[in-house]
Amino acid sequence: MLIGPPASGKGTVGALLSEKLHLPIFSVGELLRDIPENSIFYKPLHDSMDKGELAPDSIAAGVIRDELKSDKYQNGYILDGWMRDITQKDSFDPNVDYAVFIKVSPETSIKRISGRRFCLKDDFSCNIYTLPPQDPNHCDKCGGELVQRDDDREDVAKKRLDLFEKETLPVVEYYKNQGNLIEVGGEGTPGEVSNLILTALNNRDSN
Ligand SMILES: [Zn+2]
Known part of the structure; x- marks a missing residue:
């Protein structure tokens, strides 16, 4: 499971890890966005998403459980976008081997976001x-x-960061207490960050 504040590079780092570990990315955000119209979850999801609300956890959890039955996840996966807050565990507990926290300072996060131009x-x-x-x-x-x-x-970036600190940092604490948190600095390039994660995973596995 990947956890990181806004602009932590989580998406890019996840893609690199997926390549190197030969594990598929399980992106909850993408899954909910791309839900097919013939799915039983389509209507309840869109009822809230079309109103600009977040998908209710219970429905999102149903979609996740359904998707996880797919063969491609049977050897493991990289989870992105679940447990934005600790209460999501009550709807679906992914029972991950490791939670990887990509840590960047609030200053870096704000700078990376507010510096974006299109x-x-x-x-x-x-x-x-x-x-x-x-x-x-x-x-x-x-x-x-x-x-x-x-x-x-x-x-706006500051508000997103505040929300992360208030709601998602307790998830980081939870995995720290469980003993399966891997914390890496996210200030480097995505290549550097993914290598830090791979090294930390290797160290854990060999212990
Ligand atoms: Zn141009």
């Missing part, structure tokens, strides 16, 4: 702090205007 013309993305374009207002590729999405504004 080109209005071709949707090219860059980051004025971490991947700076030559001209902070214009796209390197086509010269189009670079804009910030509303979701990426610093005040």
